[in-house]
Amino acid sequence: MAKKTKKQQQPGGTPATVALTSAGADFTVHAYDHDPSHPSYGEEAAEAMGVSPDRVFKTLVADVDGALVVGVVPVAGSLDLKALATAVGGKRATMADPTLAERTTGYVRGGISPLGQRKRLRTVLDESASTHETICVSAGRRGLEVELSPAALATLTNATLAPIARA
Numbered sequence: 001m002a003k004k005t006k007k008q009q010q011p012g013g014t015p016a017t018v019a020l021t022s023a024g025a026d027f028t029v030h031a032y033d034h035d036p037s038h039p040s041y042g043e044e045a046a047e048a049m050g051v052s053p054d055r056v057f058k059t060l061v062a063d064v065d066g067a068l069v070v071g072v073v074p075v076a077g078s079l080d081l082k083a084l085a086t087a088v089g090g091k092r093a094t095m096a097d098p099t100l101a102e103r104t105t106g107y108v109r110g111g112i113s114p115l116g117q118r119k120r121l122r123t124v125l126d127e128s129a130s131t132h133e134t135i136c137v138s139a140g141r142r143g144l145e146v147e148l149s150p151a152a153l154a155t156l157t158n159a160t161l162a163p164i165a166r167a
Contacts, residue, residue, distance in 0.1 A: 014140030015106060015116030020148070023156055027148040030136065034143030041110040041138075042075025045145050049136065056136045056145070057129065059112045061101035061121070064090035068104055070123040072114050072137065072153075073165040077126075080166045087124045087162035111141040114157050123159040125150065130161060 013021070020027045032048035034041075046053040053076035060071045060079045069088055071079045085093040098109050106118030114123055114137055129135050129150035137153065139146040154161060 014113070014144065015118075016113035016138070016140040016146060017116075019116035019156065020146060025148060025152050025156060027146045027152070029139055030145045030147060032143050032145075040075065041142060045136065045138075046075060049145065051136060054128070055132050055134070057126070059114045059138055061096040061105065061112065062093045063096045064088055064093040068096055068101070068121050069093070070114055070117075070121045070157075071126075071164050072123065072129070072157075072159070073126045074128060077165040077167050080164050083162065083164045084124055087160055087164055088122060107138070107140055108142070111138050111144070113138040113140040113146075114153065114159070115146070116140060120157075123157040124162050124164050125154055125157070125159040126165040127161045127163050128165060129153070 030049050038044040042056055042058040046056040054074045056075045057072045058075045062069050062084055064085050071084045073079050081093040102108055104119050105112050134147050135150050136145045136147045
């Protein structure tokens with residue numbers, strides 16, 4: 001597992017790492033060899049980095065009353081769509097079409113980051129993130145994660161904290 005510390009940017013960095021660097025955020029990049037046959041991108045990341053799955057968060061794009069919204073939840077759980085809708089003042093949420101999610105964020109499924117999206121979407125971070133000093137989220141491609149404080153992620157994405165995860 002390769003590891004780079006904050007503000008060390010390799011040529012060809014992702015929009016997420018570029019956004020973090022531009023914001024002057026403290027973060028660590030974790031790279032690992034992605035296994036396309038692994039059944040879960042998030043669990044694969046947790047295993048590869050040796051990090052508890054409750055500290056690794058997945059980025060999911062949902063449609064809430066016709067608007068795309070990002071939900072960021074621990075990989076050990078799932079997104080509660082009703083809770084996500086409630087968190088943004090909506091009535092009904094469904095998972096977004098994967099192609100639309102990819103086109104809107106600029107990232108591929110399994111590599112969608114809450115940071116550096118092509119079109120900045122409203123973001124809700126599960127409140128469990130605040131129980132950790134740092135969490136990991138996708139850095140914008142499969143096999144690449146960024147570790148940062150939940151407060152920094154919430155600030156950089158203008159996220160709302162709410163209970164949106166189910167065990």
